[in-house]
Amino acid sequence: MTQHDPQQDIWKQQVGEAAAKLVEDNMIVGLGTGSTANQFILALGRRVQQGLRIAGAVSSSQASHDLATSMGIPVADLDTYPELDIYIDGADEIDPQLQLIKGAGGALLREKIVASSARRFVVIADTSKLVQRLGLLFPVPVEVVPFAITPVRKRLEALGAVVTTRQRAGQTFITENQNLILDCAFPDGIADPVTLNAHLHAIVGVVETGLFLQMAKQAVIGGADGVHIIQ
Ligand code: 5RP
Numbered sequence: 001m002t003q004h005d006p007q008q009d010i011w012k013q014q015v016g017e018a019a020a021k022l023v024e025d026n027m028i029v030g031l032g033t034g035s036t037a038n039q040f041i042l043a044l045g046r047r048v049q050q051g052l053r054i055a056g057a058v059s060s061s062q063a064s065h066d067l068a069t070s071m072g073i074p075v076a077d078l079d080t081y082p083e084l085d086i087y088i089d090g091a092d093e094i095d096p097q098l099q100l101i102k103g104a105g106g107a108l109l110r111e112k113i114v115a116s117s118a119r120r121f122v123v124i125a126d127t128s129k130l131v132q133r134l135g136l137l138f139p140v141p142v143e144v145v146p147f148a149i150t151p152v153r154k155r156l157e158a159l160g161a162v163v164t165t166r167q168r169a170g171q172t173f174i175t176e177n178q179n180l181i182l183d184c185a186f187p188d189g190i191a192d193p194v195t196l197n198a199h200l201h202a203i204v205g206v207v208e209t210g211l212f213l214q215m216a217k218q219a220v221i222g223g224a225d226g227v228h229i230i231q
Pocket of ligand 1 (some may be wrong): 021032033034035037089090091092101102103105106107108111211
């Protein structure tokens, strides 16, 4: 895990504000989850309060829903808005092809569902999230049906993962979908994310993985040199 740098908070705020400017009148907007996505939601809320009229929003977590609602953003669900114009979210790692590891906050399943329902997925982050190879800083979170947890763990270990059942506050972490998360560390990083993701999805009992591949179209990155777009 990377060390917290207070400067990162400023960069997150800057990318949140830059991302909010990508939202235009009458768009349907997907809201990500996490501290960077929160900065986007706050900035979007300020724009809505200043007169931006978005058609609606869909949130990837209860926390983002609550924050957005408190800012006056009209949040609905995928039944109301099955197709979104834009989805904006953070990431734990971003490689040069805009392949991502996501899910440190535990919202990966809903994040991937909302991202895949959007015409455009923009990932926002500070420079600490940029990596040359996925998997060296963060494990890949794998969301698993509780009934299958032990056989799935064995099959993940057979793929070379060092597996930890996610805990929070001393308790087994349960997702908003009532599943568990197995964090899968790959000590040498992930040489071929596409093949690994296919192997993970082939395990019965795996619901979703935190590998977001060929999904993000653009990255808005904040750092010491200001805000940059990668696409
Ligand atoms: C939550 C996520 C987050 O987007 C990811 O963990 C980045 O979070 P932060 O912006 O707080 O670093 O995938 O499930």
